[in-house]
Each structure stands twice: as structure tokens, then as C-alpha cells.
Amino acid sequence: MREAIELLTKSRRNDLASDLHRIFKTINFEDLEIMRSSEADRIADAILEAESIADLTETIKRLARLMKIAHCTVHVVTEGSPGSFTTKVLTTYPEEWITLYVNRRYYFVDPVVQAGKNSTQSFFWDSLDCSGAIVRSFWREAEANGVGSAGYTIPITTEHGDKLALSVCSTDDAATFREKLSYHESDLFNLGVFTAEAFCNLASERRPASFEPTDDQLLVLQAISIGIEEAELENRDYQYGSFATLKRSICRLFRTKTLAQAAVLAAKIGLLENAPLTKADILAASDRPQSDCVVVPPNAVSLRRLVRARTIQQMPGEAEAQAAV
Incomplete structure (x- = not known):
């Protein structure tokens, strides 16, 4: 914009240069978010206007279609306040894969989940360690259910201290996926921040930081x-x-x-x-028994059993010493 103002000034169009300079001064460029595509701009508006989880689900479906990828997921990595979120994952994954993921406890195997806990920077899935046999089996199952191993995750920390992540994945090979993402990467980051904020508002119940129950x-x-x-x-x-x-x-x-x-x-x-x-x-050492207790007085049989048990538990040589006394 500065270059445009200079060109207008050199062309002696001082009126236009002055108008453009005035506009330039009124814009806060730190808060200005410009999307690379008009559809991304419309998705951003839809995210901010979402009034329910169902509305937000539709927006991440639109995001997946815009990027021409398989799936998009928003999930809670860690909670700032335990138990804050009533919904912890929002995804376009097929129902079959979700059921398998939960039943087989893949949460503890999924390398993306583990990397999301430890990372503060965005990462591609092909940079993760997938050498273990269990992890390789996990990815085979995922690909069989339409969830590709080529993916990208953006960790996002909210103002409440919650850590969320926006992940996208594709059935393409890693190189093709990276090429697709290169065009949308800046839009994806901005949309990820908007989505995380909307998800926090719709899927969590803000509770006080401390409780004082009676x-x-x-x-x-x-x-x-x-x-x-x-x-x-x-x-x-x-x-x-x-x-x-x-x-x-x-x-x-x-x-x-x-x-x-x-x-x-x-x-x-x-x-x-x-x-x-x-x-x-509380058990009180009182001569008077509690009303709900049954007291059995000792008898000869119970005493003999007690003596016999004591004799069995004596240390070697203890019985002989007592007999000598």
C-alpha cells in the first residue's frame, strides 16, 4: 500500500494518494486477517457465527472440501480446568473408524496425540516416529478406514489455558499433501484459531478455578x-x-x-x-457397645483357638524358651 501511495504521488494524483494514505492510517494491520480465497473468508464468518456443535461440524466439513483433503478434526489435548469440556473431539472421521479407535484404545497409540501434547509448533505427520510395530498397525487400520497417514496438526493454546489441536489428513502421499497444503497453510492457521475459540465456547462449560463445597x-x-x-x-x-x-x-x-x-x-x-x-x-474405645454392634463374649473354644494360633506364629526357639521358664 505504501508503494501505491508513492506511485500516486509521483503521478501527481495527490488527491488519491491523500485518500489512500488516510485509509492506510486507519487500518490496524495486526488485527487484519486476509484469507487467500473467498471461500476461506466465508468459512471464517461461518465459524464465528456458529451457534451449536452441529453448525461447527458443517464448517469443518467445508474446510476439508476447500482443501480437497479427506478429513478435519478438532480435539482437546489438555484442559486448563479438569472436566471443562462436555465434548472433546469434533471430527469428520467415519463412524466405523471412531468405534474402532475407541474400542481398541488407539488414543494411547496414536502418534499424533502424543506429539500434540509435547509440541507447541505445527507439524506434519510424516515427521513423526512410526517405526514401532503397533504404530504401523495403527496406520494400516486408519488407511483401511479412509483416514490417510499424510496429515498436518496445529496446536493451539486458548486464553483459558486449554490446549487444542486442529488436524487435517489426506489419503494422498506425503509429497502431494504437502503441495496441497502449501497454498492453504496461512488460511488453515487462521481458521484453526477461529475454530478452537468457537469450539471452546460451544463444547465447554466454564467452571470456577476453585470450589468450596460444604x-x-x-x-x-x-x-x-x-x-x-x-x-x-x-x-x-x-x-x-x-x-x-x-x-x-x-x-x-x-x-x-x-x-x-x-x-x-x-x-x-x-x-x-x-x-x-x-x-x-470412628471406633471409640468405650465399655458401652455401640447400638449397632453385636458383642460375642469369649468362650473356652475361642480362647483355645487363639492360643493355638499364637503358638503357630512363634519364632523358632521361642516355645522352648517359654517351656524352660
């Missing part, structure tokens, strides 16, 4: 975490309020739909380690 709430969460049914908890006594009131307050505090989800989140962030003691946790 003793009653902690007792309920601890009980749920060890498998006690809600029906049993309804019959218990609490310091403040009923079980129904506690249930609502817990779900509101943790921003979950169920007590089970809240208990999982509480366990993840270590809250259940601070759960208060209950009377059932």
Missing part, C-alpha cells in the same frame, strides 16, 4: 464416588437441608447435570481427599 456436599460426593445409590442418600440426615436441596446445590456449584459427573470432577481435582469424618469412620 461438609454435607462433600459427604454426598464421597458417597456417590464409592457407589452408594441416591435412594439411600435420600434417607440420611444432613446438617443443612434435604438431599434434594444438596443435589441441586452440588450440580449448580460444579455446573454439571448429574451428581455422578460432579463426583468425577471432585475426585479429579482432589476435593474428596478433604471429605469430613463421619461417625461411621
